[in-house]
Amino acid sequence: MDSILSIFKIGVGPSSSHTIGPIVAMNKFCELLGDKVNDVHRVQVVLHGSLSLTGKGHLTDIGCIIGLCGVAPKDVTPEGKREIIHNAISNNKLILSGINEIEFIYDRDIVFDDSMLPLHENGLIASAFDKDNNTIITQTYYSTGGGFVATPNEIGGKTNGFTKKEINSFEFESAQRLSELCNIHKHSIPEIVMLRESEHMSKKDIKAYCLEIYDAMMECYNNGITSKERTLPGIINLKRLAPAIKKRLDENQKEDLDPLAMIDYVSMYARAVAEENASGGKVVTAPTNGACGVIPAVLLYIQNHRFYMDEEKIINFILTAAAIGYLYKKNASISGAEAGCQAEIGVASSMAAAAMAIVSGASTEQVFNAAEIAMEHHLGLTCDPVGGLVQIPCIERNVLGAIKAISAAKMVLYGDATGRVSLDEVIITMYKTGKDMNSKYKETSLGGLAKMVNC
Numbered sequence: 001m002d003s004i005l006s007i008f009k010i011g012v013g014p015s016s017s018h019t020i021g022p023i024v025a026m027n028k029f030c031e032l033l034g035d036k037v038n039d040v041h042r043v044q045v046v047l048h049g050s051l052s053l054t055g056k057g058h059l060t061d062i063g064c065i066i067g068l069c070g071v072a073p074k075d076v077t078p079e080g081k082r083e084i085i086h087n088a089i090s091n092n093k094l095i096l097s098g099i100n101e102i103e104f105i106y107d108r109d110i111v112f113d114d115s116m117l118p119l120h121e122n123g124l125i126a127s128a129f130d131k132d133n134n135t136i137i138t139q140t141y142y143s144t145g146g147g148f149v150a151t152p153n154e155i156g157g158k159t160n161g162f163t164k165k166e167i168n169s170f171e172f173e174s175a176q177r178l179s180e181l182c183n184i185h186k187h188s189i190p191e192i193v194m195l196r197e198s199e200h201m202s203k204k205d206i207k208a209y210c211l212e213i214y215d216a217m218m219e220c221y222n223n224g225i226t227s228k229e230r231t232l233p234g235i236i237n238l239k240r241l242a243p244a245i246k247k248r249l250d251e252n253q254k255e256d257l258d259p260l261a262m263i264d265y266v267s268m269y270a271r272a273v274a275e276e277n278a279s280g281g282k283v284v285t286a287p288t289n290g291a292c293g294v295i296p297a298v299l300l301y302i303q304n305h306r307f308y309m310d311e312e313k314i315i316n317f318i319l320t321a322a323a324i325g326y327l328y329k330k331n332a333s334i335s336g337a338e339a340g341c342q343a344e345i346g347v348a349s350s351m352a353a354a355a356m357a358i359v360s361g362a363s364t365e366q367v368f369n370a371a372e373i374a375m376e377h378h379l380g381l382t383c384d385p386v387g388g389l390v391q392i393p394c395i396e397r398n399v400l401g402a403i404k405a406i407s408a409a410k411m412v413l414y415g416d417a418t419g420r421v422s423l424d425e426v427i428i429t430m431y432k433t434g435k436d437m438n439s440k441y442k443e444t445s446l447g448g449l450a451k452m453v454n455c
Helices: 016-039 060-068 078-089 175-185 189-197 203-226 242-251 262-278 294-305 311-331 345-359 364-376 394-413 423-436
Strands: 010-012 042-049 093-096 100-103 110-113 122-129 135-145 148-150 282-284
Touching: 010 016, 010 203, 016 042, 016 060, 016 093, 016 122, 016 135, 016 148, 042 060, 042 100, 060 078, 060 093, 060 110, 078 093, 175 189, 175 311, 175 364, 175 423, 189 203, 189 311, 189 345, 203 242, 203 262, 203 282, 203 294, 203 311, 242 262, 262 282, 262 294, 262 394, 294 311, 294 345, 294 394, 311 345, 311 423, 345 364, 345 394, 345 423, 364 394, 364 423
Parallel strands: 042 110
Antiparallel strands: 010 282, 042 122, 093 100, 122 135, 135 148
16 A cells, blocks of 8 residues: 555655655665576666657756666755766766676667657666666566556556555545544544555654654755855756845845735745755755745744744644645646646645645645645646746746645635635646646646757
8 A cells, every 4th residue: 555655755856756756766676686687788778758858958868877776766966966977977887786797888788769658757777787688677667757657557547657556444545534534533634644654664663754854844945045156057057046035034024014024934934945955965856856946935934933843733734734645646736747837846835735724724635735835826837947947937836836735725725615616626727737638748848848948
C-alpha cells in the first residue's frame, strides 16, 4: 500500500519529475541489473518527450548520471554531485551502481529524443550492454510527477504511478470518502490520515517523518535566505532576490504602516525556497520541486506572524497537506508535463490552503472548501519554463501560489464554508483541463513565455 506521506520527498533541485524522477529511475535500473552489473560494459539512456525537450535546463541528464552511480536523491551532496559529473564528463568514467567502473561517453550514452512514449509525457528507456554490445537489459520508465516513477506494467492504462491498494479500513479514494470517515469516526482529517498510515508504519515513525520533512523545508529556506550566490545557474542569469528582501525587511520594519507588508514576507519565504531549488539545492517535493516554495511559505507565515506552531500542529499541517496532495495524485496528476502548472503550483496551493485551515481550527468541510478555492483559481495554468529552467515563471508562481493559499484559507475561516463546487469536482476538472491543454504548454518550452522571451 502506498504511503500518503510519499508525496513529500527530500531530494535535490531543480525538478522532481525531471531531476529526482530520473535519479530514482536509474536507481531502479541498477537494482534491476542486480548481479549482472559486473557484466555491463556500457549503458545508454534515451530521454523522451518533456524529459528531452526541457531535459538540459532541468538537469535530467545529470540526474540520470547520478542515479546510475547508485546515489539516491536524498543522499546527493554538492561535493558528491561534482565528483560524479567530473568523472563522467571529463574522465569518461561512470561507477555503475557504485560498483562497476565503465566507460561513459556523454553524447553517445545520453540521447535526447523529443518523441513521446505512449503512456506519459515523461518517458525514458535505459539499456545495458556487455563487452560485445549485446543487450543485457532494457527497461522503460515513466516519471509521473513529484519524484514518482513507474514501469509500463506498473503504470498500466492510468498515469498516476500508484499500485493497486491493499484493503485498509481508513483508505479513501475521494474527498467525499475522507469526509465520511471523519464523520463516522469523529476524527479530523490528520487523525484519519494517521490511522491509515499506522496500518503499515508506527505512529512514532509517522510523526518523525513529518518532522523530518518540516526540518528539511526550514533548512532549505535558511539556505535560500543566506545564500551568497548572486545569480542562479543557467542561461537566464536570473538574480537571487530572497537574501536582499530579507535584508530590506530586517532594516525597515514597516509592518504597522503598510497593511500589505505581510505579502513581502510571504514573497521572501516562497522565493528563498524556490530559488534554492532552482540552484539545484536540497529541497522537499511539495508536491513537486517546481512548486516546493508554496507550502513552506504558508507554514512560515503561520508560525512567524499568526500563532505558535508546536510539534502537534506541524504534524497536523503536514498530514493534511499530504492527504490533499494524495487525492490529486490518485485522481488527477501532479505532473506539469501531463497537466500544466495547475498540477504543480495549483496542487501545492490547494494543499497549503487546507493545511493552514486545519491548524487554524477549521472544520472538515472548511478544509475541503479552502483546498477547492485555491485550485479553482489556478485552473488552466500552463507550464512554459523559459530556457527549460525552473526559474521564469516558476519562482514567482510559488509566491502567488502561497498568497492564494492564505487567501483561500482566510475566506473559509472568516466567511461561509458552504461551497458550490466540491474538491472532488475541481480535482477532476483540473485533470480534464490538463488533458485538453495543448502539449506545447505542458513543460516542453515550445509555447507561451518559453517562446516569447529571449534568453
